[in-house]
Amino acid sequence: MNQKPEEELKSISIPEIEVEIENFKKELETCRQLTKKLLASENPSEGIYFAKEIFESQQNKLRLEAEIDIRQRKINRMRLGMEG
Numbered sequence: 001m002n003q004k005p006e007e008e009l010k011s012i013s014i015p016e017i018e019v020e021i022e023n024f025k026k027e028l029e030t031c032r033q034l035t036k037k038l039l040a041s042e043n044p045s046e047g048i049y050f051a052k053e054i055f056e057s058q059q060n061k062l063r064l065e066a067e068i069d070i071r072q073r074k075i076n077r078m079r080l081g082m083e084g
Helices: 014-041 051-079
Strands: none
Touching: 014 051
């Protein structure tokens, strides 16, 4: 995974953070597509469910959204001169 502790985020530049954000956005889109595919593949009449996989995909989606938000806030703080 591309997770980095907050201390490491302090030593990277805005363009590097923007690249990470783009990578997370690509991963997020893949995650959304997987969730849709799993939901469409369920067939209750035949007993075909993907509850665990859907839950894990949704959890991953939330994690990715948080990672993007953290990095966007970091960029905003850097641009305001609050962090170096």
